[in-house]
Every structure is written in structure tokens, then in C-alpha cells.
Amino acid sequence: MRGWLSSWRFLFSRRWILFFLTVIVLAYGTWWLGEWQFGRLHDRRESNAIIEANEHQDPVPVADVLAPGDPVAKTEEYTVVEATGTYDVADSLLVRYRTRDGEPGADVVVPLVTGDGTVLVVDRGWVKTDDPRFDPAQDAPAPPEGEVTITAWVRADGEGDSTNVSDGGMRAISSTAVGKAIDKTVYGGFVELLSEDPAPADTLEPPEAPDLGEGPHFFYGLQWWFFGVLALGGFSYLAYDERKHGPRGERHRPAPAPDDAPVA
Structure with missing residues (x-):
């Protein structure tokens, strides 16, 4: 031994x-x-479970989920909300550098002014373009005129310098940055459009389904x-x-x- x-x-x-x-x-x-x-x-599995539970629920009034100045809670991501108002096309913005299937494009963001004057930041969808002079208010498919009722997915604000609004565009959406750019009171977070009533004459590409992979x-x-x-x-x-x-x-x-x- x-x-x-x-x-x-x-x-x-x-x-x-x-x-x-x-x-x-x-x-x-x-x-x-x-x-x-x-x-x-x-964390990814937990987030996926929340999304799966929220994304197919019946719409709820936007004011039940979002409030001005409040961030979107983790449990509220992809909740389906309903809102009624009038689009402020003149304050439309672009979310640049959004490619799909290798094609260049951008998301078109149009503020929706609700009945009490609070603005909901709406990502209406994707448009194919590589033109740096593309004007979302003039060149993108127009939203319905007058009062419109929408359903949409709730999304949390982006963070960092990518949310800064410059020359009518940004690289990620932040309700805070958009509110400052258009000088209006906005709901916290933003929404991705699912439907509009009445329907527009021409539509944008709808939002991509959430990635539920692990x-x-x-x-x-x-x-x-x-x-x-x-x-x-x-x-x-x-x-x-x-x-x-x-x-x-x-x-x-x-x-x-x-x-x-x-x-x-």
C-alpha cells in the first residue's frame, strides 16, 4: 500500500x-x-409557452394590455389586441434593413390615433424596397382612410441606438423614440398588424410568425x-x-x- x-x-x-x-x-x-x-x-421554453398561449387568444382591448409609458410585460408578448382609431399617415416611418428570403425591404410603421388621442405604434407590415428615398407616406400601400379597427400582436420595444429615429426611419422600433419623433403620447410597446377593418385596397406583407424553436x-x-x-x-x-x-x-x-x- x-x-x-x-x-x-x-x-x-x-x-x-x-x-x-x-x-x-x-x-x-x-x-x-x-x-x-x-x-x-x-428561458426560451418559458417564452415559447407564453407566446403559444397568447397568440391564438381572442382579441382584447388594447388599453387592457398597454398603457402610455409602461413597458410590455414578458407575459404580454404576442397577446392579440384590438384598437380603433385613425391612421396618421403623415407621420409614417420605416424600419430599415428588414430582409426576407434574401430580398431587401423595410417595415412600414404608421401611428394609429385612438379615440382618447393616445397613439398606438403599428407595424403594418413589410414592403420590398432598396430605394433609400422610399417615402412610406407616399410610396407604401396606403392604410384604410377614416376610422379603422385593427387586431395585432403586442411586441416589446427594442433597445439601444438602433431605435433612434433619423430621416424618417430606424432599425428597431421603440415606442419611446417614436413618441418623441412625432411629438405624441404613445402606448408603451408596439404592435404587429394582423387585420384591418375596413380592409385596405392594397396590403403589405404580414408579420412573420414568431420563432418557437429552442x-x-x-x-x-x-x-x-x-x-x-x-x-x-x-x-x-x-x-x-x-x-x-x-x-x-x-x-x-x-x-x-x-x-x-x-x-x-
């Missing part, structure tokens, strides 16, 4: 202790990254854990190899075989 233990004494050398600590840090890091990916998978998080999590197991397995193999054969730099190398060929 004592001899068996002595054969592993090299593990207490400075070199092996540092090696072991490095492997432990690496294994912990891969475990944490795996847990992070599985946490994201859990993404690569499960496989990424397994991959990180595999790297951790690989690190521990590699350490164990190298330790066994040194115990059996000694340090690699001190191992006896057999002499080269003599050359039997006669020397001229």
Missing part, C-alpha cells in the same frame, strides 16, 4: 499542483457555461460539459502515464539499431 502511494507522490510536486488547479478552473468554467446555456434554454442551447450546453469531462479525463490520463513511465523528459530512449550495411 505504501509503495502504491509513493508511486503517486509526483502529484504533489509544484508542476502537477499547478496543472491540477488549471484543470479545475477550466472544468468549473465549462460547467458554468453549460449551466448558462441550459438556463437560456429554460435554438442551439441544448447542444451548446452538452458541448461545454463535454469539454470539462475531456479536461478531467486528459489530466487523469497524463497522471497515469507519468506514474507508469515516469516524466516524459526523463524517460529512457532505446539506442538506435546498428546499421548492418557495410561501410565503403
Whole structure:
């Protein structure tokens, strides 16, 4: 027993202790990254469940879900709401760089002024265009004139510099930025149009269905854990190899075989 233990004494050398600590840090890091990916998978599944529960419900009045200045709650994403008002076509905006099937285009945002004057930011749909001079108020299919009743999906505001409104457009929708640009009181969040009554003469491409996939998080999590197991397995193999054969730099190398060929 004592001899068996002595054969592993090299593990207490400075070199092996540092090696072991490095492997432990690496294994912990891969475990944490795996847990992070599985946490994201859990969040994605939770979000998908909310969307699936909301997107096929009967419409509810927009004021039951949204309020001026209030952000959209996570549980309200893709709730179907109904609103009645008049489109303010003059304040139409573009959401630029929205490609579909490789085709360049933009989303057309038109404010809907409801009965009490509060504006609902409506993404009416997608139009194919690569013209930087495209004017949504003049060039996009026109919404119905007069009073219109819409149904739409509730969406949370975008964040960051991409929401800044400049030259009549932005790269992501924020009700706060749109409200400032058109100088009107707006509901928090925005909506993606599903239907209009009366129907317009010409329509835009409807919003894309929500992505209910789970993404690569499960496989990424397994991959990180595999790297951790690989690190521990590699350490164990190298330790066994040194115990059996000694340090690699001190191992006896057999002499080269003599050359039997006669020397001229």
C-alpha cells in the first residue's frame, strides 16, 4: 500500500499542483457555461409557452394590455389586441434593413390615433424596397382612410441606438423614440398588424410568425460539459502515464539499431 502511494507522490510536486488547479478552473468554467446555456434554454421554453398561449387568444382591448409609458410585460408578448382609431399617415416611418428570403425591404410603421388621442405604434407590415428615398407616406400601400379597427400582436420595444429615429426611419422600433419623433403620447410597446377593418385596397406583407424553436442551447450546453469531462479525463490520463513511465523528459530512449550495411 505504501509503495502504491509513493508511486503517486509526483502529484504533489509544484508542476502537477499547478496543472491540477488549471484543470479545475477550466472544468468549473465549462460547467458554468453549460449551466448558462441550459438556463437560456429554460428561458426560451418559458417564452415559447407564453407566446403559444397568447397568440391564438381572442382579441382584447388594447388599453387592457398597454398603457402610455409602461413597458410590455414578458407575459404580454404576442397577446392579440384590438384598437380603433385613425391612421396618421403623415407621420409614417420605416424600419430599415428588414430582409426576407434574401430580398431587401423595410417595415412600414404608421401611428394609429385612438379615440382618447393616445397613439398606438403599428407595424403594418413589410414592403420590398432598396430605394433609400422610399417615402412610406407616399410610396407604401396606403392604410384604410377614416376610422379603422385593427387586431395585432403586442411586441416589446427594442433597445439601444438602433431605435433612434433619423430621416424618417430606424432599425428597431421603440415606442419611446417614436413618441418623441412625432411629438405624441404613445402606448408603451408596439404592435404587429394582423387585420384591418375596413380592409385596405392594397396590403403589405404580414408579420412573420414568431420563432418557437429552442435554438442551439441544448447542444451548446452538452458541448461545454463535454469539454470539462475531456479536461478531467486528459489530466487523469497524463497522471497515469507519468506514474507508469515516469516524466516524459526523463524517460529512457532505446539506442538506435546498428546499421548492418557495410561501410565503403
